[in-house]
Amino acid sequence: MERVPGVGNPVLRGDLRARSSSRKIWILQAIYLGILGALVFLGLPPELGRFAEAHETSLYVAVLWVQVVLVTYSASACLVQEIAVEGEKGPVDLLFAPFSPRTIIAGKSLASFVTIIFWLLLGLPLLVLTTAIRQIPTSALIPVTALIAVVAWGIAEVGLLYSILFEAEFTRTLAHWATLTAVFVGTASLPPAFRSLNPILATTAVVGGASLLRTLAIYALLGLGCAFWARMRLRRMAAE
Amino acid sequence: MYRRARAWPFGHALALLWALAALLACPAARAGPGAEPGRLDVRLGFDGMVKIGVPLPLDVTLPPFDRAGLAELSIDAPALGPEVGRVVTSTVVPFQAVAGAAQIIHASVVVSDPRRPLVIRLSIGGREIARQAVPISPEQVAGRLLAAVSDDHVGLASLHRLPGRVEAVYVTAGALPRLWQEYVAVDLLVIRDLDPALLDAAQEDALRTWVHLGGRLMIIARRTTPALSMLDGLLPATAGAARPLRSVGSLAAAYGAAPLSGPLSVTALAPRPGARRITDGDVTIMATWAAGLGRVTMWGVDPWQPPFLEWSGRLRWWNEAVGAETAPIVDAAAVAEKLAVGTPLDPLVHAEIGGAIVLYIALLLGLLRWRPTLAGAAASLAIVGVGLGGFTLLARATRDRSATVTQVAILEPVGAVRLARATTIAAVAVPYGGRYRVTVPQGMIAQPITPSSNLMIRLSRAGTELSGVLRSGEPPRPFEAVGALPIQVSASLSSDGRELTADLGNLRALHVELRERDHVYPVGELPAGHSVTEIRPDGWVAVSDGGRGTSELSQHLREAIFQGPGGGAILSVTPRVLVGELEQAAPVFTLGGAATPGQRLMILLVRLERR
Numbered sequence: 001m002e003r004v005p006g007v008g009n010p011v012l013r014g015d016l017r018a019r020s021s022s023r024k025i026w027i028l029q030a031i032y033l034g035i036l037g038a039l040v041f042l043g044l045p046p047e048l049g050r051f052a053e054a055h056e057t058s059l060y061v062a063v064l065w066v067q068v069v070l071v072t073y074s075a076s077a078c079l080v081q082e083i084a085v086e087g088e089k090g091p092v093d094l095l096f097a098p099f100s101p102r103t104i105i106a107g108k109s110l111a112s113f114v115t116i117i118f119w120l121l122l123g124l125p126l127l128v129l130t131t132a133i134r135q136i137p138t139s140a141l142i143p144v145t146a147l148i149a150v151v152a153w154g155i156a157e158v159g160l161l162y163s164i165l166f167e168a169e170f171t172r173t174l175a176h177w178a179t180l181t182a183v184f185v186g187t188a189s190l191p192p193a194f195r196s197l198n199p200i201l202a203t204t205a206v207v208g209g210a211s212l213l214r215t216l217a218i219y220a221l222l223g224l225g226c227a228f229w230a231r232m233r234l235r236r237m238a239a240e
Numbered sequence: 241m242y243r244r245a246r247a248w249p250f251g252h253a254l255a256l257l258w259a260l261a262a263l264l265a266c267p268a269a270r271a272g273p274g275a276e277p278g279r280l281d282v283r284l285g286f287d288g289m290v291k292i293g294v295p296l297p298l299d300v301t302l303p304p305f306d307r308a309g310l311a312e313l314s315i316d317a318p319a320l321g322p323e324v325g326r327v328v329t330s331t332v333v334p335f336q337a338v339a340g341a342a343q344i345i346h347a348s349v350v351v352s353d354p355r356r357p358l359v360i361r362l363s364i365g366g367r368e369i370a371r372q373a374v375p376i377s378p379e380q381v382a383g384r385l386l387a388a389v390s391d392d393h394v395g396l397a398s399l400h401r402l403p404g405r406v407e408a409v410y411v412t413a414g415a416l417p418r419l420w421q422e423y424v425a426v427d428l429l430v431i432r433d434l435d436p437a438l439l440d441a442a443q444e445d446a447l448r449t450w451v452h453l454g455g456r457l458m459i460i461a462r463r464t465t466p467a468l469s470m471l472d473g474l475l476p477a478t479a480g481a482a483r484p485l486r487s488v489g490s491l492a493a494a495y496g497a498a499p500l501s502g503p504l505s506v507t508a509l510a511p512r513p514g515a516r517r518i519t520d521g522d523v524t525i526m527a528t529w530a531a532g533l534g535r536v537t538m539w540g541v542d543p544w545q546p547p548f549l550e551w552s553g554r555l556r557w558w559n560e561a562v563g564a565e566t567a568p569i570v571d572a573a574a575v576a577e578k579l580a581v582g583t584p585l586d587p588l589v590h591a592e593i594g595g596a597i598v599l600y601i602a603l604l605l606g607l608l609r610w611r612p613t614l615a616g617a618a619a620s621l622a623i624v625g626v627g628l629g630g631f632t633l634l635a636r637a638t639r640d641r642s643a644t645v646t647q648v649a650i651l652e653p654v655g656a657v658r659l660a661r662a663t664t665i666a667a668v669a670v671p672y673g674g675r676y677r678v679t680v681p682q683g684m685i686a687q688p689i690t691p692s693s694n695l696m697i698r699l700s701r702a703g704t705e706l707s708g709v710l711r712s713g714e715p716p717r718p719f720e721a722v723g724a725l726p727i728q729v730s731a732s733l734s735s736d737g738r739e740l741t742a743d744l745g746n747l748r749a750l751h752v753e754l755r756e757r758d759h760v761y762p763v764g765e766l767p768a769g770h771s772v773t774e775i776r777p778d779g780w781v782a783v784s785d786g787g788r789g790t791s792e793l794s795q796h797l798r799e800a801i802f803q804g805p806g807g808g809a810i811l812s813v814t815p816r817v818l819v820g821e822l823e824q825a826a827p828v829f830t831l832g833g834a835a836t837p838g839q840r841l842m843i844l845l846v847r848l849e850r851r
Contacts, residue, residue: 016614017613020608020613020614020616033604037601044593122624124624125630125631126597126631128628128631128632129593129631132632133638135673
C-alpha cells in the first residue's frame with residue numbers, strides 16, 4: 001500500500017480526519033456555502049425586463065467566479081498553513097514521523113484534492129438550481145467544475161511548496177497572497193493569448209464554450225511541478 | 241480531325257459537370273431526396289392585394305403528389321422587428337396529404353415586411369417536398385382597399401388617383417373569406433353580381449359578422465342580381481323595380497359635380513325605417529344605415545353603367561364610399577406595454593427558493609458539526625444527492641410557476657345584435673427564459689404584436705398554438721387575438737344626460753365609469769340584466785382624479801386604452817363610452833405548463849347611445 005500513493009496513505013487519512021473534525025474548516029464551509037447560497041438567491045431575476053441579456057449571463061457565471069476564488073483560496077490557505085487546521089501537521093513537521101517525503105507530498109496533495117472535490121460537491125446543488133432554472137444543461141457544469149478543481153489544486157500545490165520553502169509564517173503568508181494576486185489580478189493584464197491563465201476569465205470562457213485543455217494543462221503542470229519541487233526539497237531536508 | 245476527336249472526352253466531362261451542377265442548383269433538387277416537381281398555386285390577400293399588419297387570407301393549391309401522410313404547409317412571413325437580423329414568423333398548417341389528389345390549404349397570415357418574400361414550404365412525412373417564394377411588389381400594398389364582387393372588371397382603375405393609396409380589386413364569390421377577421425384588410429366591400437348560392441355558410445357568417453363588427457358594405461341593387469337573403473337583416477332597403485332616369489340631379493347636389501346625365505337604369509329602393517336616404521324625385525336611389533358597428537349602403541344607381549363611369553363626380557363618390565382607412569379602436573401595442581408592467585414574479589417563488597437554500601445549508605452544516613468525522617463528511621454527500629434532486633425539481637417548479645400569461649380582453653358589444661368584438665391582448669412572460677406555448681381557441685385569429693423571430697403559429701381545427709423561445713430576463717412577449725363573442729349588452733344615455741340605461745344580460749360589471757374626453761363619471765357596479773342609474777351633472781370629474789377603487793393593472797389598462805398613441809381614438813369617434821370590468825373573465829390565451837393562471841381582466845367597452 002505504501003507504494004501506491006492513495007488509499008493507504010497515512011498522511012492523507014490523517015489530514016482528511018483532521019479536516020473533517022476541524023472547527024475552522026466547518027466555519028470556512030459555512031462561509032463558502034452561505035456566500036454561494038446568497039448569490040444564487042439574489043441571482044434570481046426579481047422583476048421581468050430588469051436585466052439585459054449580458055447581465056443575465058453574468059448572474060450564473062458570477063456564482064462560478066465566487067466558487068473558483070473561495071475554493072482556490074481555502075485550498076491553498078490550508079496547505080500554506082495560513083489557516084491552521086487543528087490536528088493537521090505541516091509537511092516539514094511530518095519529516096520527524098516515519099513517513100517518506102513521497103508519502104508526505106502525495107498525502108498532502110491528495111488530501112487537498114479530495115477537499116476541493118468535497119467543497120465543489122457541497123456547492124453543486126446550488127449551482128444546479130441556478131442552471132436548471134435557466135434551462136442550462138447540467139452537463140455544462142462538468143468542464144467548468146473540472147477547471148475549478150484543477151486550478152484550485154494547482155494553486156494549493158504552490159501553497160504546499162511555500163510551506164516547505166518558507167519557514168517564517170509571515171513570509172509564507174506574504175508569498176501566498178502575492179501568488180494569489182498574481183494569479184487572479186496579474187494574469188488579467190497579460191496579452192490576450194495568455195489571459196486564459198486567469199481563473200476567472202478562464203471560467204467565463206469555458207462557460208461560453210471555449211476549450212479548457214490549455215488552462216487545465218498549465219495548472220495541472222504547475223501543481224505537479226510544485227509537488228515535485230516540494231518533494232525534492234523535503235528529501236534534501238530529510239537528508240540534512 | 242484526329243485532334244478534335246481526342247478533345248471530346250474533356251468536352252463530355254465538362255458537359256457532365258455542368259449537367260450535375262444544374263441538377264444540384266435546381267430548386268427541386270434542393271428540396272432534398274425524393275423531391276417531387278410541382279408548382280404551388282398561391283392566392284394571397286384579395287386578388288393579390290395585401291395590407292400590412294392585418295390577417296390576410298392565403299390559399300395554396302397543391303398539385304397532386306405521389307405521397308400520402310401527415311403533411312405540413314409552412315408559411316414564413318418576414319417581419320420588421322426590434323431584433324437584429326432576420327425576423328420571421330412561421331405559420332404552420334398541419335393536414336393529411338392524399339396521394340394523387342390536388343388539395344387547397346387555407347391559412348391566415350400577416351404580412352409585416354413586404355420587402356422580403358413570403359416563403360411557402362410543403363413537407364410530407366417530415367420531408368420537404370416543395371418550396372416557393374411569394375414576392376410582394378410595392379404595387380400590391382394598399383392603403384385603402386376596395387374589393388368588388390362584380391362581373392364587369394372595368395371602371396375602378398382610376399380609383400388609385402384618390403388619396404391614401406386606394407386600390408380596387410375584383411374578387412369572386414369563392415374568394416370571399418371564411419373568417420371575418422380576414423376582412424379587416426378591406427375598407428369597402430362592394431357586392432354587385434353575387435349569386436348567394438355560391439357562398440357557403442362560413443362565408444355568409446363571416447360577411448355578416450364583419451359588417452356587424454365595423455365593416456363597410458355597399459350593395460348595388462340591380463334587377464338581374466339575385467336577392468341577398470343571407471344579408472336580409474342588414475340591408476337598409478329592399479330593391480324594387482328598375483326605373484329609367486334621364487339624369488340624377490340629386491347626386492350632383494350631394495357631390496358638388498355636374499349632374500349625372502342619363503339615360504340611366506336605376507333600381508328604386510324601398511328604405512327601411514331608420515335608414516338615411518337620397519332620393520331623386522320620388523325614387524330612392526340610396527339608403528344607408530349603421531348595422532351594428534359597421535355600415536351598409538345600398539345604391540340603386542349602378543356605378544358600372546357607362547354614364548356613371550363618365551361622370552365627373554365619381555371619384556369623390558367613391559372616395560366617400562370607401563371612407564377613411566379603418567384602424568382598430570383599441571391600440572393593442574399601447575395596452576401590451578401596460579401589461580408588461582403588470583407581470584411581476586410571484587414573491588412566493590422567491591420565498592420557497594430562499595427557504596430551500598437555507599434548509600440545505602443548515603442540514604449540511606448541522607450534520608458536519610454533529611458528526612465531525614470522515615463518516616459524517618461521507619454522509620453529507622447523501623444530503624448533496626438529495627439536494628441535487630430537490631433543487632432540480634424546485635428549479636422546474638419555479639420555472640413553471642413563474643411563467644405566466646397576463647391577458648386583458650376588451651369586449652365591444654354591437655348592441656342590438658348578440659355579438660361583441662373581443663380583442664384579447666396577452667403578455668407571455670418566461671422570466672428564466674425558455675420555450676413557451678400558448679393556445680388560443682378556435683375562431684380567434686392570433687398574431688404577435690411585436691414581431692419576433694423563433695415564433696411559430698400552428699393552425700389547427702382545435703385552435704391556434706403560438707410557440708417560441710424567450711431568453712432569460714427578456715420582456716414579456718405580447719400577442720393579440722381577435723374574435724367575436726355571442727353576448728348582448730347595450731347601454732344608452734337619456735337625451736339630457738341624466739339617466740343611464742344599461743342591459744348587461746347575464747353579466748355583472750364592476751368599477752363601471754362613463755368617459756367623455758378627459759372627464760370620467762364613476763358609476764360603480766352595474767348588476768346583471770336591465771338597470772337604470774341616475775347621472776348627476778356635478779358627478780363628472782377629471783380623469784386624473786378618477787379610477788380609484790380599481791386595481792393597478794386595470795388603471796394602467798384604462799390609461800392605455802384611452803390615452804394610447806392613437807390619441808384617444810375611442811373618444812374622437814364617439815362622444816361617450818361606458819367602461820367597466822366584467823366579473824367573469826374567461827381566459828383566451830392558455831400557457832402550456834404554467835402552474836399559475838396569471839392575471840386576467842375583461843373590460844367592457846360600450847359606446848353610449850343617446851335616447
